[in-house]
Amino acid sequence: MQMREVDVEQFAAGRRSTVAVVDVRSAEEFAAGHVPGAVNVPLERVITDPGRYAGQELYVICQSGGRSAKAAEALGAAGARPVSVAGGTAGWISSGRPVDTGAR
Structure with missing residues:
Protein backbone atom coordinates (compact mmCIF):
# COMPACT_ATOMS: atom_id res chain seq x y z
CA MET A 1 0.00 0.00 0.00
CA GLN A 2 1.25 3.46 -0.88
CA MET A 3 1.46 5.74 2.14
CA ARG A 4 -0.42 9.01 1.67
CA GLU A 5 1.24 12.20 2.81
CA VAL A 6 0.13 15.82 2.91
CA ASP A 7 1.96 18.95 3.98
CA VAL A 8 0.78 21.25 6.77
CA GLU A 9 -1.06 23.55 4.35
CA GLN A 10 -2.96 20.64 2.76
CA PHE A 11 -3.72 19.21 6.21
CA ALA A 12 -5.07 22.53 7.47
CA ALA A 13 -7.16 23.10 4.34
CA GLY A 14 -8.53 19.57 3.99
CA ARG A 15 -8.86 18.48 7.60
CA ARG A 16 -12.28 17.14 8.50
CA SER A 17 -13.54 17.02 12.07
CA THR A 18 -14.71 13.44 11.54
CA VAL A 19 -11.14 12.21 10.94
CA ALA A 20 -8.96 11.57 14.02
CA VAL A 21 -5.58 13.25 14.38
CA VAL A 22 -3.11 10.93 16.11
CA ASP A 23 0.05 12.58 17.46
CA VAL A 24 2.76 9.91 17.78
CA ARG A 25 5.25 11.99 19.79
CA SER A 26 6.10 11.35 23.44
CA ALA A 27 3.67 12.49 26.13
CA GLU A 28 6.09 15.26 27.11
CA GLU A 29 6.38 16.57 23.54
CA PHE A 30 2.60 16.41 23.12
CA ALA A 31 1.94 18.30 26.37
CA ALA A 32 4.33 21.08 25.29
CA GLY A 33 2.16 21.87 22.25
CA HIS A 34 -0.02 20.02 19.77
CA VAL A 35 -2.58 20.50 17.01
CA PRO A 36 -5.98 21.23 18.60
CA GLY A 37 -8.09 18.07 18.77
CA ALA A 38 -5.17 15.68 18.39
CA VAL A 39 -4.88 12.63 20.62
CA ASN A 40 -1.53 11.38 21.86
CA VAL A 41 -0.64 7.78 21.03
CA PRO A 42 3.17 7.46 21.21
CA LEU A 43 4.83 5.77 18.25
CA GLU A 44 5.78 2.69 20.29
CA ARG A 45 2.10 2.02 21.07
CA VAL A 46 1.07 2.50 17.44
CA ILE A 47 3.78 0.12 16.25
CA THR A 48 2.88 -2.59 18.79
CA ASP A 49 -0.87 -2.46 18.07
CA PRO A 50 -1.54 -0.89 14.65
CA GLY A 51 -4.59 -3.13 14.15
CA ARG A 52 -6.60 -1.12 16.67
CA TYR A 53 -7.08 1.45 13.88
CA ALA A 54 -7.95 -1.02 11.11
CA GLY A 55 -10.59 0.40 8.78
CA GLN A 56 -10.22 3.93 10.14
CA GLU A 57 -9.16 7.02 8.24
CA LEU A 58 -6.79 9.14 10.31
CA TYR A 59 -4.13 11.80 10.16
CA VAL A 60 -0.81 10.95 11.78
CA ILE A 61 1.46 13.75 12.99
CA CYS A 62 4.73 14.02 14.90
CA GLN A 63 7.31 16.80 15.26
CA SER A 64 8.52 17.02 11.66
CA GLY A 65 7.23 14.00 9.72
CA GLY A 66 9.64 11.11 10.28
CA ARG A 67 7.81 9.27 13.06
CA SER A 68 4.41 9.92 11.50
CA ALA A 69 5.59 8.34 8.23
CA LYS A 70 6.79 5.26 10.11
CA ALA A 71 3.50 5.04 12.01
CA ALA A 72 1.47 5.55 8.83
CA GLU A 73 3.28 2.67 7.14
CA ALA A 74 2.50 0.33 10.06
CA LEU A 75 -1.11 1.51 10.22
CA GLY A 76 -1.62 1.11 6.49
CA ALA A 77 -0.21 -2.42 6.58
CA ALA A 78 -2.72 -3.21 9.36
CA GLY A 79 -5.71 -2.03 7.32
CA ALA A 80 -6.09 1.62 8.40
CA ARG A 81 -6.22 4.55 5.98
CA PRO A 82 -3.56 6.86 7.42
CA VAL A 83 -2.35 10.18 6.06
CA SER A 84 1.03 11.36 7.35
CA VAL A 85 1.46 15.10 7.88
CA ALA A 86 4.83 16.17 6.47
CA GLY A 87 6.30 19.09 8.38
CA GLY A 88 4.47 17.93 11.49
CA THR A 89 3.71 19.95 14.57
CA ALA A 90 6.79 22.13 14.00
CA GLY A 91 5.37 23.18 10.63
CA TRP A 92 1.93 23.72 12.15
CA ILE A 93 3.38 25.98 14.86
CA SER A 94 5.68 27.90 12.51
CA SER A 95 2.72 28.63 10.22
CA GLY A 96 1.11 30.53 13.12
CA ARG A 97 -1.81 28.17 13.62
CA PRO A 98 -3.35 27.63 17.08
Whole structure:
Protein backbone atom coordinates (compact mmCIF):
# COMPACT_ATOMS: atom_id res chain seq x y z
CA MET A 1 0.00 0.00 0.00
CA GLN A 2 1.25 3.46 -0.88
CA MET A 3 1.46 5.74 2.14
CA ARG A 4 -0.42 9.01 1.67
CA GLU A 5 1.24 12.20 2.81
CA VAL A 6 0.13 15.82 2.91
CA ASP A 7 1.96 18.95 3.98
CA VAL A 8 0.78 21.25 6.77
CA GLU A 9 -1.06 23.55 4.35
CA GLN A 10 -2.96 20.64 2.76
CA PHE A 11 -3.72 19.21 6.21
CA ALA A 12 -5.07 22.53 7.47
CA ALA A 13 -7.16 23.10 4.34
CA GLY A 14 -8.53 19.57 3.99
CA ARG A 15 -8.86 18.48 7.60
CA ARG A 16 -12.28 17.14 8.50
CA SER A 17 -13.54 17.02 12.07
CA THR A 18 -14.71 13.44 11.54
CA VAL A 19 -11.14 12.21 10.94
CA ALA A 20 -8.96 11.57 14.02
CA VAL A 21 -5.58 13.25 14.38
CA VAL A 22 -3.11 10.93 16.11
CA ASP A 23 0.05 12.58 17.46
CA VAL A 24 2.76 9.91 17.78
CA ARG A 25 5.25 11.99 19.79
CA SER A 26 6.10 11.35 23.44
CA ALA A 27 3.67 12.49 26.13
CA GLU A 28 6.09 15.26 27.11
CA GLU A 29 6.38 16.57 23.54
CA PHE A 30 2.60 16.41 23.12
CA ALA A 31 1.94 18.30 26.37
CA ALA A 32 4.33 21.08 25.29
CA GLY A 33 2.16 21.87 22.25
CA HIS A 34 -0.02 20.02 19.77
CA VAL A 35 -2.58 20.50 17.01
CA PRO A 36 -5.98 21.23 18.60
CA GLY A 37 -8.09 18.07 18.77
CA ALA A 38 -5.17 15.68 18.39
CA VAL A 39 -4.88 12.63 20.62
CA ASN A 40 -1.53 11.38 21.86
CA VAL A 41 -0.64 7.78 21.03
CA PRO A 42 3.17 7.46 21.21
CA LEU A 43 4.83 5.77 18.25
CA GLU A 44 5.78 2.69 20.29
CA ARG A 45 2.10 2.02 21.07
CA VAL A 46 1.07 2.50 17.44
CA ILE A 47 3.78 0.12 16.25
CA THR A 48 2.88 -2.59 18.79
CA ASP A 49 -0.87 -2.46 18.07
CA PRO A 50 -1.54 -0.89 14.65
CA GLY A 51 -4.59 -3.13 14.15
CA ARG A 52 -6.60 -1.12 16.67
CA TYR A 53 -7.08 1.45 13.88
CA ALA A 54 -7.95 -1.02 11.11
CA GLY A 55 -10.59 0.40 8.78
CA GLN A 56 -10.22 3.93 10.14
CA GLU A 57 -9.16 7.02 8.24
CA LEU A 58 -6.79 9.14 10.31
CA TYR A 59 -4.13 11.80 10.16
CA VAL A 60 -0.81 10.95 11.78
CA ILE A 61 1.46 13.75 12.99
CA CYS A 62 4.73 14.02 14.90
CA GLN A 63 7.31 16.80 15.26
CA SER A 64 8.52 17.02 11.66
CA GLY A 65 7.23 14.00 9.72
CA GLY A 66 9.64 11.11 10.28
CA ARG A 67 7.81 9.27 13.06
CA SER A 68 4.41 9.92 11.50
CA ALA A 69 5.59 8.34 8.23
CA LYS A 70 6.79 5.26 10.11
CA ALA A 71 3.50 5.04 12.01
CA ALA A 72 1.47 5.55 8.83
CA GLU A 73 3.28 2.67 7.14
CA ALA A 74 2.50 0.33 10.06
CA LEU A 75 -1.11 1.51 10.22
CA GLY A 76 -1.62 1.11 6.49
CA ALA A 77 -0.21 -2.42 6.58
CA ALA A 78 -2.72 -3.21 9.36
CA GLY A 79 -5.71 -2.03 7.32
CA ALA A 80 -6.09 1.62 8.40
CA ARG A 81 -6.22 4.55 5.98
CA PRO A 82 -3.56 6.86 7.42
CA VAL A 83 -2.35 10.18 6.06
CA SER A 84 1.03 11.36 7.35
CA VAL A 85 1.46 15.10 7.88
CA ALA A 86 4.83 16.17 6.47
CA GLY A 87 6.30 19.09 8.38
CA GLY A 88 4.47 17.93 11.49
CA THR A 89 3.71 19.95 14.57
CA ALA A 90 6.79 22.13 14.00
CA GLY A 91 5.37 23.18 10.63
CA TRP A 92 1.93 23.72 12.15
CA ILE A 93 3.38 25.98 14.86
CA SER A 94 5.68 27.90 12.51
CA SER A 95 2.72 28.63 10.22
CA GLY A 96 1.11 30.53 13.12
CA ARG A 97 -1.81 28.17 13.62
CA PRO A 98 -3.35 27.63 17.08
CA VAL A 99 -1.77 25.16 19.47
CA ASP A 100 -3.14 23.40 22.55
CA THR A 101 -0.97 22.41 25.49
CA GLY A 102 -1.30 19.81 28.22
CA ALA A 103 -2.18 16.14 28.16
CA ARG A 104 -5.21 14.74 26.38
